[in-house]
Amino acid sequence: MRRRACRSAFRWAALWALAMPLVAAAEANTAAVQNPQTRTTPADTRRSGLLDMGPALQALQRDDAQNPAMLMVQDGAALWARRSGTADRACADCHGPAQAPLAAMDGVAARYPAIDAASGQPLNLAGRIRQCRRQHQQAPDWPADSPELLALSAYIGLASRGLPITPPEHPRLAALQQQGARLWQQRLGQLNLSCAQCHDRLAGQRLAGAVIPQGHPTGYPIYRLEWQGLGSLQRRLRACLVGVRAEPFAPDDPQWLALEAYLAKRAAGMPVETPAVRP
Amino acid sequence: MPIRPPAAPDQPNPSRRQWLGHGAGLCLALSLCPAAAVSEVPSLQAMVNQWAGGRPVQAGRITLQVPELVEKNGNAVPLSVRVPEPGPGLHVQEIVVYNERNPQREVLRCSFGPLCPRAEAATRIRLATSQRLVALARLSDGSQWQHAVEVVVTLAACVES
Amino acid sequence: MTADQPTTRPTLPHPVRALVALPAVPPRDTPFEVRTTLGHPMENGLRHDGHGNVVPRMLVTRFEARLDGALVFAADLYPAISANPYLSFWLQVAGPATLTLDWTGDWGFAHRETRQLQPT
Numbered sequence: 439m440r441r442r443a444c445r446s447a448f449r450w451a452a453l454w455a456l457a458m459p460l461v462a463a464a465e466a467n468t469a470a471v472q473n474p475q476t477r478t479t480p481a482d483t484r485r486s487g488l489l490d491m492g493p494a495l496q497a498l499q500r501d502d503a504q505n506p507a508m509l510m511v512q513d514g515a516a517l518w519a520r521r522s523g524t525a526d527r528a529c530a531d532c533h534g535p536a537q538a539p540l541a542a543m544d545g546v547a548a549r550y551p552a553i554d555a556a557s558g559q560p561l562n563l564a565g566r567i568r569q570c571r572r573q574h575q576q577a578p579d580w581p582a583d584s585p586e587l588l589a590l591s592a593y594i595g596l597a598s599r600g601l602p603i604t605p606p607e608h609p610r611l612a613a614l615q616q617q618g619a620r621l622w623q624q625r626l627g628q629l630n631l632s633c634a635q636c637h638d639r640l641a642g643q644r645l646a647g648a649v650i651p652q653g654h655p656t657g658y659p660i661y662r663l664e665w666q667g668l669g670s671l672q673r674r675l676r677a678c679l680v681g682v683r684a685e686p687f688a689p690d691d692p693q694w695l696a697l698e699a700y701l702a703k704r705a706a707g708m709p710v711e712t713p714a715v716r717p
Numbered sequence: 718m719p720i721r722p723p724a725a726p727d728q729p730n731p732s733r734r735q736w737l738g739h740g741a742g743l744c745l746a747l748s749l750c751p752a753a754a755v756s757e758v759p760s761l762q763a764m765v766n767q768w769a770g771g772r773p774v775q776a777g778r779i780t781l782q783v784p785e786l787v788e789k790n791g792n793a794v795p796l797s798v799r800v801p802e803p804g805p806g807l808h809v810q811e812i813v814v815y816n817e818r819n820p821q822r823e824v825l826r827c828s829f830g831p832l833c834p835r836a837e838a839a840t841r842i843r844l845a846t847s848q849r850l851v852a853l854a855r856l857s858d859g860s861q862w863q864h865a866v867e868v869v870v871t872l873a874a875c876v877e878s
Numbered sequence: 879m880t881a882d883q884p885t886t887r888p889t890l891p892h893p894v895r896a897l898v899a900l901p902a903v904p905p906r907d908t909p910f911e912v913r914t915t916l917g918h919p920m921e922n923g924l925r926h927d928g929h930g931n932v933v934p935r936m937l938v939t940r941f942e943a944r945l946d947g948a949l950v951f952a953a954d955l956y957p958a959i960s961a962n963p964y965l966s967f968w969l970q971v972a973g974p975a976t977l978t979l980d981w982t983g984d985w986g987f988a989h990r991e992t993r994q995l996q997p998t
Contacts, residue, residue: 503897504964506961506964509895509915509917509962512895646871648788648789648871649788663792664789664792666793666919667961717788717790717792792960797966820922820924820957821957823958824958825954825955827951827967828951828952828953829950829951830951832950833950833951834909834968835968837967837968838951838966839964839966840960840963840966841963842959842960843922843959843960
């Protein structure tokens with residue numbers, strides 16, 4: 439009985455050893471057919487996470503009639519027109535009426551993170567919206583990842599859809615990008631993994647059945663299926679840190695912006711996809 | 718000096734023994750008495766049988782379209798059901814979809830009025846794990862049809878806490 | 879097994895948003911697809927929040943599409959339907975008509991979208 443079991447175990451092992459290369463080849467072939475690379479230049483091997491998804495999810499993102507994030511974009515348009523705060527002012531009062539798409543914000547989201555001219559501090563788009571709200575509307579702050587802030591970020595981000603990510607030139611921003619680049623290469627967490635190890639070196643390969651994306655921030659805020667809702671880049675990065683079993687940075691830690699600034703530089707030239715859908 | 722076995726333990730206090738006995742009896746009684754709100758979730762086959770009402774269900778006429786491999790998590794799986802050709806003079810009374818392993822068996826039930834040109838609907842569903850989905854259609858002549866699909870759901874590699 | 883409804887009423891989505899996609903000028907006497915997405919969390923009552931508390935069940939349970947009041951398509955939705963429920967169905971009209979879409983659900987949730995159809 440034992441000898442028979444041993445022989446059949448051998449047989450299975452042999453079959454597995456023969457089958458694995460075939461499976462891997464078939465998988466690679468399917469992946470190549472289903473996910474054509476888009477390159478801005480022949481040497482540019484960057485690809486958006488959109489192309490790492492299957493056809494159904496790609497269709498979900500590309501179809502505004504189906505993309506659930508468009509519900510939040512509608513919310514954003516309403517917020518744009520709504521008077522708020524002791525100044526009793528709406529975004530529309532300074533920046534022009536709500537439109538689809540919003541001409542006044544054309545290209546704006548593609549230029550963040552940036553350095554605020556007045557304070558010299560780095561800001562992402564959400565930070566700029568919050569600053570506007572405090573300073574010009576004199577309204578109470580919206581916390582990070584609040585539905586209003588996400589909706590407005592999505593609405594403004596949509597106005598840059600299709601435009602290339604264009605981080606501004608500024609020495610302070612350059613220093614932040616370098617800090618982010620160092621963080622990108624730094625091993626973190628109990629799993630002792632750096633972002634670069636998975637998203638630079640192993641991108642395109644599979645981890646537990648899922649294709650590892652290159653991790654470009656082209657579509658934020660995204661409608662993430664796992665969240666069943668909209669979320670910011672910082673929320674996604676936080677999930678990455680938890681994923682490698684690292685202590686996430688404190689919510690107001692400048693390291694978040696450093697990573698965002700580096701990611702924007704790394705994705706410079708790639709088109710904005712906001713609002714994207716991701717699994 | 719030989720090692721003496723430990724002295725036999727004192728008899729437990731009779732009242733303590735009674736206490737233990739009562740306690741055990743109480744636990745047994747509680748475990749046998751079903752909690753009011755808990756009910757057994759029927760199996761997929763039981764749901765199909767209940768829907769079919771004792772009448773036969775054949776394969777065909779209805780198509781359940783759902784990806785057989787769901788990448789990442791099963792939070793928004795596209796699903797569509799259609800009966801393209803009910804048959805001459807027949808229309809579709811209802812279509813239901815049941816699952817095998819979610820906390821609840823029902824997924825969707827749809828009905829089509831006389832003005833509806835196509836017995837077809839699509840939605841997005843949640844799948845807790847890899848499992849079988851069954852779509853059932855009842856036509857106006859009472860005939861019942863089914864189509865089942867096995868779906869594999871993978872999990873995201875990095876699970877957010 | 880569905881979770882019992884809690885006694886404290888959860889916050890319903892407000893304002894309610896819906897995406898309704900259909901041809902701007904539908905073809906006459908030809909089937910066309912209507913695709914709807916409703917902004918609603920579809921809480922199944924089995925999830926827990928960060929503090930370990932159960933997030934109360936809050937579902938949309940019924941969808942009805944009517945043409946000039948006549949029921950064309952109806953669906954019963956269950957917890958298996960994804961958040962921000964998407965439903966698509968088919969219509970056919972011979973002339974101008976009013977399409978009303980009604981979603982109803984737990985905690986007295988009700989939302990209606992109306993579209994005037996002007997076929998070719």
